[in-house]
Amino acid sequence: MSNINQDIQASHKILTLLEEANLHSEYILDTIPGVFIIINEKFKILRGNIEFSQMFGIPYENILHTDFSSLFDKEIWALFVKHFLILHHDDNKKSVQFELSIQVQKKLGIEKPFYWHLTKMHSGNGAEGNIYTLMGEDISQLRESEKKLLSIFSSIPLGILTINEKGLIEDTYSNYLSCLLGEDDFDNKSFKEIIFDPIREDLTRDERKGIENILLCLNNDIHIFEMMMPSFPNQIFFYKADVDDACLNLKTEIEKGKYLKISYKPVVYEGIVKRLLIIIEDRSTIIRAEKEEAKAKEIKEKSKAIYETAIRDPLTGLYTRLYMEEAVDELLKQCNNDILDQVSLLLFDIDHFKAVNDTYGHDIGDVVLKEVASVILSLVGEEDIPIRFGGEEFLVFIPKEITAGFSLAEKIRTKVENLVINIGEKTIGVTISGGITAYLPYEEVNQFIKRADTLLYQAKENGRNQNIYAL
């Protein structure tokens, strides 16, 4: 045996191993999920995997040099060639990806969407020209899921759409959008014209700038989007004036308008904003409800002010008799129902008030009334009900026993006694007398006041500037 023969024999083991390895790697290629083929520049298939063979119904043995174009309809093939030529003519491009539906079983007319990766290969010895691998991923299930999702989208009360690099509406994802914007055909229309042009006159300068910024962000770096997004109009009042009726009834159109909240989500590819997903929410009901609520609150506050005017004596700030009927009645009810243990009544009268009026005039009389009322207001508690009963008479209902009532009455009396009321260059002092009593169960309020009034009378009789209490 020659040396060469010996060498060859020694190589046999390695060759066997290589053959085994080759078989394994070929098995992997054969069973690779999805469609895998190698084609030459004349679109002849040089290699295919099992899934390709099964999908197109071509016996595995017949794949070699099958014309790939024969597997497609004319229109689909034209689309494939378009992508192919992009790769073929661009020396810098290594691969292209695209989506294309194909008829997997022509006889049955079954069409399936595929996502394709077309990649240039080393052309080998050149006999087959340029060589390309084509891997196709069946995305039917993905599309099915999308359809389900879209059916959910289309039924929710949101307008969802995407705009492309030119600011044109590319896809719409909800039926509600038509209802929202009063437009049936969005395809390839300008987003700006559809959404903002009808209300152009109402937009502020900043909002108009924001609209321009939306267009600037497209096909630009994501950072520009992030920087400009705060300027995008995100809350608009949308209405479309009827061209025929524009002047006649703008008010009606505005009433029919919608408060729209607009959100912008970027669709980014390799750091560039390729599309914007725009979600439009009709907030009319919420905003109108908020406005109604605000209006109701305003009315309520006005009513409250009117009511306050009615129940407050404008001179003294004490409650009026009108309020007394309502509030005291409730207080006494609580006492009758044992919710409160005791209610006491303090009835005051300014001593010699007639003389004050007669001497200094009614204006000074009013000042005195105001000053005495201030003392009462400064000493009563939150639960007490101070009332200007009439003229120079004051009532204070307190939800406490009579001793507490007397104590309060004494504090009021003493403080009034010490009052120094300035009237021009002079000062005057006043005193008050009081009758204090406790509520008897189920007693009428008039009766209750009458008993206090009797005690007040006694205090006056006893020389004034004093309080008298009795059950």
Place this chain on the structure above:
Amino acid sequence: MLDKQYSTEQLELIKNKIIDLIQHAALERIRLHSRIDDFELADQRTIIPPGTILGNWMALILVSGDALRITFKLHFSHAAIRKIAYPIYGKSSAEELSKQQIFDFVKELCNLSAGYLVQIFEDNHLHIGISLPLCTRGFYELYADYSPSSYPIIKYSHIWSMDYDAIQILGSAIIEILDISALEHILEYEFLEADDDEMDFL
């Protein structure tokens, strides 16, 4: 080494003689191995560009010596081999043949062809050896180097077909002459009648 004293005409004669020998060995052995004497050989070199993928599968064997190197390949489809090989394996139909049996059949055919070439060259005092036959996808033909050269190694290729009743098996060979002076005697070599002594090479 290329000897400058050989004229172009002489060189072509030697090159063609080697092709004849290869084709002869291939045809004789396919007839023998398939037991089908009606296999016919056709020259395909002007029809098929070298390097083209010729079949879904290919089996190859290296015939190599100090003066000569031949990469001998058979390009085939399972269907073609099934049709000619199933009787050999005692099967009643082509479909019964397993893939492994197909591969074994073609690899053995390579082995027989290469063995026959060894015999021919031994008869001409050229010592050559053969490798193990290998089987792989026909796609890899794309990476075979068919580029011709004339110096220092004379390199050329050839493609032929072996046909029988709509069955076609293609053969290709890359021939590298390392020492032409050692090959000049083969011009005188004459083919013997059909050689039945195939057992020598099994």
